[in-house]
Amino acid sequence: MNYSYPFDVSWSKEEIVNVVQFFTLVEKAYEQGIDRDILLAGYRKFKQVVPSKSEEKKYFAEFERDSGYSGYHTVKKAKESQSSVIKMK
Template structure:
């Protein structure tokens, strides 16, 4: 990993950790596989930190541009899948 996660400096330390955990799990979903429920739980926490849809899109876009991983597609697959584990 040679990039930085999109972080808002106004977030608390706990919020930053939660957002980093979410993006880390998105990476893992693309590289290996993860529990579908874990993605949904961390995304729900992400939405508590970033309730604005436009801000979410901006952060997801920034993350995808530096990592190549789509958070949107990962969350969508987790929502639509009936499988316990998902892999992108």
């Protein structure tokens, strides 16, 4: 891993942890697969920190640019899937 996670320095320690944990779940979805419910719970915590769609897009774009992993496509697949495990390609 040669990238950092996007966050805002004005966030509290707990908020930073929640955002970083969510991006870690996205990584896991690409690298080995992740339980759908765990991913969606992480996304809900992320949304408590980043409620606005425009901010979400900004952080997702920054993460995808640096890592190659799409938060948007991962969450979309988890919301639409009936499968209990989400595995991204």
